[in-house]
Amino acid sequence: MKVPPPPAGKVKLxxxxxxxxxxxxxxxxxxxxxxxxxxxxxxxxxFLHLYIxxxxxxxxxxRALEPExxxxxxxxxxxHALLRGVSMDAIMAEMYGKQEGCSRGRGGSMHLFxxxxxxxxxxAIVAGGLPLAAGLALAAKLQKEKRVTACFFGEGAVAEGxxxxxxxxxxxxGLPVAYLCENNLYAMGTxxxxxxxxxxxxxxxxxxxxxxxxxxGMDVVAVHEAARRAxxxxxxxxxxFVEFQTYRFRAHSMFDPELYREKSEVEAxxxxxxxxxxxxxxxxxxxxxxxxxxxxxxxxxAEVDEAVAFAxxxxxxxxxxxxxxxxxxx
Amino acid sequence: MSAITYREALRQALDEALGKDERVFLMGEDVGRxxxxxxxxxxxxxxxxxxxxxxxxLSELGFTGAGIxxxxxxxxxxxxxxxxxFSLLALDQIVNSAALLRHMSGGQFSVPLVVRMATGAGxxxxxxxxxxxxxxxxxxxxxRIVAPATVExxxxxxxxxxxxxDPVLLFEYPALFETKGEVSGEKVDIASSKVxxxxxxxxxxxxxxxxxxALKAAExxxxxxxxxxxxxxxxLAPVLESVKKTRRCVVVDEGWRSGGLAAEVMARLxxxxxxxxxxxxxxxxxEEVPVPYAKHLEEAALPQPEKIVAAVKGxxx
Ligand SMILES: Cc1ncc(C[n+]2csc(CCOP(=O)(O)OP(=O)(O)O)c2C)c(N)n1
Numbered sequence: 029m030k031v032p033p034p035p036a037g038k039v040k041l042x043x044x045x046x047x048x049x050x051x052x053x054x055x056x057x058x059x060x061x062x063x064x065x066x067x068x069x070x071x072x073x074x075f076l077h078l079y080i081x082x083x084x085x086x087x088x089x090x091r092a093l094e095p096e097x098x099x100x101x102x103x104x105x106x107x108h109a110l111l112r113g114v115s116m117d118a119i120m121a122e123m124y125g126k127q128e129g130c131s132r133g134r135g136g137s138m139h140l141f142x143x144x145x146x147x148x149x150x151x152a153i154v155a156g157g158l159p160l161a162a163g164l165a166l167a168a169k170l171q172k173e174k175r176v177t178a179c180f181f182g183e184g185a186v187a188e189g190x191x192x193x194x195x196x197x198x199x200x201x202g203l204p205v206a207y208l209c210e211n212n213l214y215a216m217g218t219x220x221x222x223x224x225x226x227x228x229x230x231x232x233x234x235x236x237x238x239x240x241x242x243x244x245g246m247d248v249v250a251v252h253e254a255a256r257r258a259x260x261x262x263x264x265x266x267x268x269f270v271e272f273q274t275y276r277f278r279a280h281s282m283f284d285p286e287l288y289r290e291k292s293e294v295e296a297x298x299x300x301x302x303x304x305x306x307x308x309x310x311x312x313x314x315x316x317x318x319x320x321x322x323x324x325x326x327x328x329x330a331e332v333d334e335a336v337a338f339a340x341x342x343x344x345x346x347x348x349x350x351x352x353x354x355x356x357x358x
Numbered sequence: 359m360s361a362i363t364y365r366e367a368l369r370q371a372l373d374e375a376l377g378k379d380e381r382v383f384l385m386g387e388d389v390g391r392x393x394x395x396x397x398x399x400x401x402x403x404x405x406x407x408x409x410x411x412x413x414x415x416l417s418e419l420g421f422t423g424a425g426i427x428x429x430x431x432x433x434x435x436x437x438x439x440x441x442x443x444f445s446l447l448a449l450d451q452i453v454n455s456a457a458l459l460r461h462m463s464g465g466q467f468s469v470p471l472v473v474r475m476a477t478g479a480g481x482x483x484x485x486x487x488x489x490x491x492x493x494x495x496x497x498x499x500x501x502r503i504v505a506p507a508t509v510e511x512x513x514x515x516x517x518x519x520x521x522x523x524d525p526v527l528l529f530e531y532p533a534l535f536e537t538k539g540e541v542s543g544e545k546v547d548i549a550s551s552k553v554x555x556x557x558x559x560x561x562x563x564x565x566x567x568x569x570x571x572a573l574k575a576a577e578x579x580x581x582x583x584x585x586x587x588x589x590x591x592x593x594l595a596p597v598l599e600s601v602k603k604t605r606r607c608v609v610v611d612e613g614w615r616s617g618g619l620a621a622e623v624m625a626r627l628x629x630x631x632x633x634x635x636x637x638x639x640x641x642x643x644x645e646e647v648p649v650p651y652a653k654h655l656e657e658a659a660l661p662q663p664e665k666i667v668a669a670v671k672g673x674x675x
Contacts, residue, residue, distance in 0.1 A: 073481075073651075073653065074482035074483045074484055074651055075487070125482075125651055125654075126652070131651075133650070133651060133655065134484075134485075134648075134650040134652065135484055135485075135650075135651055136482065136484045136651030136652075138486070138487075139484055139486070139651070151486070152484070152486040152487060153447075154416050154444075155416070156486075184415075184416045185416065187417045188417060188418075188447070189417070189419055189420070189447070215387075215415075216387070216388045216392055216395070217388050217391045217393070217413075218391065218392070218416075222391070223414070223415035223416070224415065284392075287391060287392065287393055288391040344654055344655075347654055347655060347658035350645055350655055350658050351645060351646065351647050354646060354648070
């Protein structure tokens with residue numbers, strides 16, 4: 029498989045925004061590296077899907093969205109939740125299963141929720157979030173609210189009926205929704221070209237009359253620019269589909285022996301890693317010194333340490349509460 | 359005879375089925391290159407090739423429907439849906455096509471399809487990966503539901519399912535994948551329930567992932583444990599026989615209580631064994647909540663040996 033060249037970096041963002049994007053990516057990276065370690069120690073259980081390698085997408089996109097917007101995500105959503113504003117403490121506590129977690133310990137890694145930031149969850153049914161996003165957008169439209177719904181999902185979802193039905197509804201009704209597809213080339217072990225007759229994802233969305241964009245998802249600046257345009261389009265004109273071309277550096281989940289891809293392919297993609305390429309670019313532009321980089325990295329690490337301490341100190345929901353919130357208290 | 363794991367038994371059964379009958383093929387998400395989500399089909403792609411160990415896109419409805427079509431067209435497909443939760447995306451094809459075609463066509467078309475899927479909780483996978491909906495499928499006429507709880511059944515039930523001219527849903531229990539047992543190599547049936555432990559004081563009826571829990575509880579209360587094995591059509595003859603002796607019965611079911619399989623078993627005991635009983639039939643089911651992530655909450659939500667023992671004691675109170 030051919031790996032595209034490193035991010036070109038034509039566009040230049042204001043230095044402050046650039047550093048914020050870098051800090052965002054570092055926060056996800058350091059948090060998830062810790063998660064992997066904690067999984068090894070059995071502090072985190074169940075399924076754990078890491079986003080390592082794909083951070084530029086969540087980082088670039090989240091900073092293009094507004095506080096009133098809705099977010100829908102998948103089970104690979106730690107980074108999205110974090111950058112949307114869910115505290116690392118609450119995310120880490122959730123992964124521990126503690127009641128201080130953002131879903132009270134009932135959801136775990138795949139089901140992070142946060143009403144305050146309009147984070148409508150980690151959904152572990154592939155494509156399950158897409159119709160939901162259409163509905164959130166419909167509600168906004170009917171109530172004449174300005175919010176846009178941003179829906180993140182993997183390319184595996186495009187094979188599901190839910191994808192096609194959602195594209196059609198969104199386009200038919202002109203909904204304010206941005207479908208943000210993170211194409212990391214593999215759905216578990218199934219490569220895109222082994223599951224799709226038409227591998228150009230934008231063509232699929234376009235067939236429903238959707239606007240589309242195809243973007244280098246390893247380039248946080250390009251992602252940010254595309255997401256900004258996508259939000260504007262969704263708000264003013266209606267639905268849009270964006271394909272972010274990215275790559276996951278780690279296994280699908282913690283149980284994956286990675287029989288389906290060559291190590292050399294992973295290594296080649298790592299040369300395009302969103303964090304180090306952007307770091308180098310900022311340094312070359314004179315926007316970043318090594319010292320500043322180390323500061324940002326240390327801050328991210330400190331936040332992680334604190335989140336782990338928070339999660340460790342967290343408490344278990346009493347089992348007597350088990351049946352609470354199956355229904356809404358009247 | 360040699361001891362193998364439940365997982366290995368499932369793998370051997372697939373291997374044998376593919377080896378024996380050219381019409382058999384396996385299809386589903388990540389059954390090939392990935393080696394199977396639970397490594398059940400590991401090595402089969404290399405042995406049988408991509409035509410017969412066929413990776414599919416994420417299209418549960420589509421490939422389950424294609425399985426029905428292939429079955430109608432003369433093949434003997436084995437469709438793997440990763441978990442029962444995802445089978446809900448294929449529900450329309452299973453319930454509105456596979457189960458109905460034979461009857462609806464006036465007996466002209468049978469659907470010799472096997473759909474395998476994992477089910478059950480116990481591994482902290484949270485609500486969208488942990489539910490037990492096999493009892494639900496048991497509501498539907500036109501399909502047979504089998505639930506191997508032993509290594510012997512894990513090894514033998516697939517062949518029996520493939521020999522069945524009608525659709526069979528075969529539920530596999532990841533909670534049991536590491537359990538070891540002997541396999542005799544004998545054919546097994548997919549029609550009868552079986553006594554797994556003899557006992558005198560109480561009859562404990564269960565199936566699937568709860569069997570080890572029921573056996574554990576039975577040690578403490580001198581229970582006679584009956585493994586249903588087949589959830590549709592139900593065979594309650596051994597249960598009725600056992601209840602004549604013990605006069606008491608507890609049904610253990612990882613499904614939810616309301617409208618569940620346990621309720622069906624209890625209703626039949628009311629119909630057929632009312633005068634044999636010295637106490638009302640009791641049941642131990644999952645709490646009526648989505649299965650939570652945190653370990654202690656998940657454990658609290660599921661049937662456990664202590665809950666079974668307590669239910670038995672309640673019958674003597
Ligand atoms: C309906 C459904 N089918 C199957 C699965 C099992 N599964 C979980 S993740 C996954 C791969 C999805 O790949 P993609 O959409 O590309 O997202 P990625 O994991 O690469 O981020 C599969 C098959 C599921 N969760 N839901």
